[in-house]
Amino acid sequence: MWRNTEHHYGLISISLHWLVALTVIGLFALGLWMVELGYYDPWYRRAPDLHKSIGILLFLTMLLRLVWRTSNPQPLSEGTPLEKKLAHKVHGLLYLLLFSLMISGYLISTADGRAIDVFNLFSVPAIISGLENQEDIAGLVHQILGYSLIALVVLHALAALKHHFIDRDQTLKRMLKPTH
């Protein structure tokens, strides 16, 4: 039920997957929206604070997810050998992009040595700051990675739908229910 088996995802993996999925899409939308806000908009300060706080919590969640993933069996993937290979690469790239995205975001806000406040509960101190044009370079990287990740998410989702509607296999279903 909780842990993965060779054929099924456990409840923890499923919950983490959908929590991260919804958060990533939410953060992407929030990010696009917040950079266009006018100075007198009530959300001008609140939206970036929210974006940063959720981003840090997402980072912690992803660490947890990595630990859980490495300490659980991975259900065997379905499809042709090429599809399996491709799926494996896309999953790896999703993790890589997500971590790079979060690190680049962190480097924008901490470029001048300021810490990031997470919902006023705790703050994450700056580790790397004061690099030449740090906030601009990190900002550009963050933007490019954001679009890249969403493009890859779309590919990932289309592949899941293909498994469900064309191949008619268990790939999507097993990410929705811990038992069949």
Added chain:
Amino acid sequence: MKSRLIISIALSLAIAIPSLVSAADYVIDTKGAHAFIQFRIKHLGYSWLSGRFNNFDGTFSYDEAKPNASKVEVNIKTASIDSNHAERDKHLRGKDFLNVDKFPEASFVSTGYKDNGDNTATLSGKLTLHGVTRPVDIAITQIGHGPDPWGGYRRGFEGTTTLKLADYNIDYDLGPASREVELTLSVEGIRQ
């Protein structure tokens, strides 16, 4: 060997002659950071927010016998804006404000100098900012001049002016109290 000697004499003359004919040319000491381009703008109308441009260079000429013949030229790298807050600076460099990718330089070239005789003057010139060139008047105070302890000769001024951001097509709405920005240029020149 002989030709090399001639070249080096010619080069020495080429370097020496301009400094003889225009003894009152100064290079603004940005290398030693005895020059500052600072701005301040009201935040919401409740306080002053200050910042500066870290990278710029410039020259001026000043002749005590003919102060009204003074000339000034300053070039500013707009990306070097520094308001002591990385996220704000990133915003200021972006399209809402300076758009430094499109307009990497701002410049001031003088067109006139009117000495008031009491160490103050009005410096007129053309300021190019955000791709817009407009005439500006800068109120000048001469702070001092004289030999420095290391064998050089220095002369310093401070100039202030006020710009309307909208005049330079910077129209991001910071509120009614924040439509003008004050510029202060504190420069020390080393005589060449």
